[in-house]
Amino acid sequence: MDRALGLVREVPDFPEPGVLFRDLSPVLADAAGFRAVTDAFAAALPSGAGAVDTVVAIEARGFLFGAALATAAGLGLVAVRKPGKLPAVADRVTYDLEYGSATLELPADTLAPGSRVVIVDDVLATGGTVEAAAGLVERAGATTAVVAVVVELTALGGRSRLPGGADFVSLLSV
Ligand SMILES: O=P(O)(O)OC[C@H]1O[C@H](OP(=O)(O)OP(=O)(O)O)[C@H](O)[C@@H]1O
Ligand SMILES: Nc1ncnc2[nH]cnc12
Secondary structure, eight states, X not given: OHHHHTTOEEEETOSSTTOEEEEOHHHHHSHHHHHHHHHHHHHHSOOGGGOOOEEEEETXXXXXXXXXXXXXXXXXXEEEBOTTOOSSXXXXXXXXXXXXXXXXXXXXXXXXXXXXXXXXXXXXSSSHHHHHHHHHHHHTTOEEEEEEEEEEOGGGTGGGGSOTTOEEEEEEEO
16 A cells, blocks of 8 residues: 555646645556555445445546445445536535635436445545535435545645544545
């Protein structure tokens, strides 16, 4: 796992001046690294009464880790998307990012009320994205049981915006 996380690349001033971008492309490109991250997410999921039944993955980079986890853990996946991509939208939310603002949409007829979900993304920065996704989950009548990210940027304080009661899994805190 240390080797996998050592592959995370730091890119200064991307996508705009002042942002130190954490690029996980080299982790994805490394077979053992991608497998290690996927296995760590799967191992962190609760079992028994608190088990999750659905992965909610956030476009775009969250799709990659979310899909791998869903397959490894035998779970279905709900792809929460950027605007204009879905033909049938159940709900949408607009929120602020570290750089700019964004909207997320929940596909219709995917997330059943009562579901217990794990939200997956690559990076937790300000926490706005996960907070927005968790809002969609809650409004659908489902529960966010776990939030799983590969990298947490602690200086941006995103942890304070996680949904109450959810477990938090972060493989690398920087
Ligand atoms: O905690 P936050 O401050 O909300 O930031 C984290 C989000 O920012 C990035 O997504 P981005 O919108 O850049 O999109 P991408 O995955 O499509 O590249 C990242 O993949 C997270 O989704
Ligand atoms: N600094 C950062 N690196 C990678 N992804 C991000 N998403 C938001 N901030 C980010």
